[in-house]
Amino acid sequence: MENVVELKNVTKKFKDFSVKNIDLQVKQGFVTGFIGGNGAGKSTSIKMMMNLLRPDEGEIKVFGLDYMTHEKEIKERIGFVYDGNVFFEGLNLKDIRRIVSPAYKQWDDTLFYQYIEKFELPVNKSIKTFSKGMQMKASLAIALSHHAELIIMDEPTAGLDPIFRRELLDLLQELMIDGNRSIFFSTHITTDLDRIADFIALIQGGELIFSKSIHEVSDNxxxxxxxxxxxxxxxxxxxxxxxxxxxxxxxxxxxxxxxxxxxxxxxxxxxxxxxxxxxxxxxxxxxxxxxxx
Structure with a gap:
């Protein structure tokens, strides 16, 4: 079983908080749920996976590569879905497509418009008119339109209503059918992961408490x-x-x-x-x- 992400003894120290000695693997072709309370270290760990923060100690590899020499290649293969809107609010989806698409060699316009239609998103309305759920769908459509092999989601269901959360989880299950895509799903809403996760990693106080298959968790x-x-x-x-x-x-x-x-x-x-x-x-x-x- 191949790892798409490996963190080995990763530590990041801040003035009043530290993520300490994290050993974590994300398996190819599976959904890994990353759970912990607010302030447990989830977002810090994800930022290090994305090379938005550099660890003070330890080693991070994504697709077997390190960011020092392969940053562009790694980020071409990752789709990131944030909690909330990360685009300029005055832009519409056509504007965003025009700005984002040149950054990815694998960008697929046909796929982009397929997802926009599937998600029932208006292409000519500004992002500021979108609901939180629509903003999340827009982020997901963009992440999927460059054939990302690893989807990293940071609290994607926070603040969403239960019906939309369920629709999202059904969609994520559909995305996993071919077995080529991996999802790393950070959340404090653990009921979402009871339905879709294959592996669970729990972080508390900046320390990884365990990383197990969902079956091991259930059995133990x-x-x-x-x-x-x-x-x-x-x-x-x-x-x-x-x-x-x-x-x-x-x-x-x-x-x-x-x-x-x-x-x-x-x-x-x-x-x-x-x-x-x-x-x-x-x-x-x-x-x-x-x-x-």
Whole structure:
């Protein structure tokens, strides 16, 4: 399985925040979801993938190439979809096509107009008249019109209504059918990724917590519920994080078999969603009714 992006021991330090020792691979032909709360380091990592920020330490390769010697070649093969409009608001799509198309050797006018028609976008109206969803569609149409092999999306569904979000996810699934395109999808709306992601990478506080296939996540993580009388220093070792309440405990495990061996049928186990995993690994307080251990 080939990697289209590789980050090896990548670190970027700021005055009050750092992204530290990131080892991350984006597999060719798959959707990789990049999750984490606001300020976790997602956008910083993406900017380094795009060579908009240079890492202080570590190595980044895209399509097996480095930016020092192959920047133009790499960026020809990437399509970037932002959260919001990045074009001058007075321009219309015809203006944008005229400005952007010469930058790409593989630009395909026929494809561009096919996507404009598919997305029902007006070509003569200025971008400032577009809704947020239309702006996102415009960015995606441009990204796809130069036959980009890697689509990088930074919070593309933030602020979109649920119906449009679902339409976008269906479209992304269509784009993946031929197996030649890869998508790197950064979001804090984890329910989107439950539907389309093949791999999940979780970043918190500038550190990569894990990078696993969606099947590994599903197989390894679970929510466990039971009576607090079952908990002691030894049995608690089966959990990543525990919340206690007067009615019992709820905990996250990353070792389902260990829970089965320890507790048998005395606890209830449920599938942990990506949101559950992100929340519990951060160790927050749950609706004020739990006391953090």
């Amino acid at each position: 993580y679970a929510l466990v519920k039971g009576g607090t009388d079952l908990l002691d220093r030894d049995t608690e070792k089966a959990f990543v994080h525990i919340h206690r309440a007067s009615t019992g405990f709820e905990a996250l495990t990353d070792n389902i078999q260990a829970v089965k061996n320890t507790f048998g049928d005395t606890v209830l186990m449920e599938r942990a969603s990506l949101e559950d995993i992100m929340y519990y690994l951060k160790g927050g307080i749950h609706h004020d009714k739990f006391n953090q251990t």
